[in-house]
Amino acid sequence: MNLHISHWLITGGVVSALSASALGFSLVALAQSGEVERDYQIQLPDPPEGEVTFTPPAEAELGDSQYDDMVRRGRDLFINTQSLRGENVFNEQNCANCHLDAGRLAHSAPMWAAFGVYPAYRGKNDMVNTLSDRIQGCITYSMNGKAPEKGSDVLVALQTYLHWMATDAPNNTSMPGRSYPTLDDPEKEPDRKRGAEVYANQCAVCHGDNGEGQKVGERQVFPPLWGDGAYNWGAGMHRVNTAANFIHANMPLSKSYSLSEQQAWDVAAFVNSHERPQDPRRRTVDSLDETQELFHQHQGFYGKEVDGKRLGDHENFGEHPDGIDD
């Protein structure tokens, strides 16, 4: 099937207004009524071009203060997020899978660049998001989890780690190296079949023939890319453009920028056209159609038909214990 690239892209941090919903309500009203989780996964504007000049501090410089201990605790959670499995995390992922070098690497959504762009205002459908909100979103979606409470040890530790990495970084400024480099629109529409070939040749050796990843004992070495162990349908990485950007700049590991841009688009389409745990926001609305209408006006396969089946048409939330209340 073809991937329809919708033009609901976000510019300047403002969300394109949703068309008057055939379902007879607006996202704004829903968000204000508090019935629907707000969409914290809306994209920020693209990072600026230009040379990366920022270097985060080195761990060797950390001392024995309580702050420094909290930095280390945050670092441990960032690398080994699986320590929260069953409590906050309900898939096989760790933060450092998509934020390489423990969140330090430029063009790999580094934390030193993320820290200072929050709080961020996201247009009329939403509100000002704090960094806590954003990290809660990561855990809800990318980790298919239950967000830790604001002020909890987990959130404080992660925020302290990010704060330390951003030492001397400019505040409230989008820095070069932030997020993933934005690819130009693909020459050819991203194609799952071509993507499958790229995947088999370049990705399967680590991530497995069926995207299942690989483990040694209890430790996940190569993360799953689809299925119950992967990021869910609400995560930023399920968007084909986000995944293409990440892949082109960072994958295969150690071979950044080795795939052509078209290959990155194609393999992103292939990976993201597989089933994964349901979008958590599906719990708060009545149907797949509504979830798609409200939260999936972007480049992705949620709600689209692939190989005769509609993606996301299920009530499988992976390991997450909460289903849809009927």
Place this chain on the structure above:
Amino acid sequence: MNKKMLGGLGLLLGAGVYAGAATALEGDPEKGEEVARVCVACHQEDGMGKNNPDTESWPRLAGLPEAYMVKQLHDMKADKRHNASMAPILGTLDDQDMADVAAYYAELEPWPELPTAYHAADPDNAAEWLAERGDWEDGNFIPACSQCHGPNGQGVGDSFPPLAGQHAAYLKTQLEHWREGQRHNDPNELMAGVANRLDDSQIDMIAEYYATLPERLEARGNEQEESAQ
């Protein structure tokens, strides 16, 4: 200490993750023992190999993944992995012999099981940092060894062999061979790129680190047990 079985290594055998050019013939370890008569002069009776820092080092084979060994034998025969000592021997072996001898060595002695639990790498320990965190600064772009070779470098599946407990001189030679292009049989040239970005001192340091890691972990475990009593 976590002594759970190494599910990753055991279960992925025969999963066909990366068979490469090797045909997946069924190996017979008993027949493999016969074939191995030509191997013991270097790889030793017990398959443990030998560290020869000044000449050619002989890798430990006992407990390596079967499919990994099959692939290496085929690759050496095809000169994708240049090895002058192995070439005449491989000339006498057919595909079935290679499958058999790999099956024999794979189950001769299990590779040491090392802890898999996360622990923070010590930023003052350069070797441990490279092994567990890599070297990304200044565009070096070297992932941590453990990101592919698994926790404590004990190997992952058929394509990422164990490093911990392999001989230092052998590990060093392989990294140098990738850099020099004598070995170019790694899946997608994943190793060549990394080896090219390592400097000489990093190669020496990491080879020594992994060769001695099982002993050091054991000593650390014993210390912890004693202090707990």
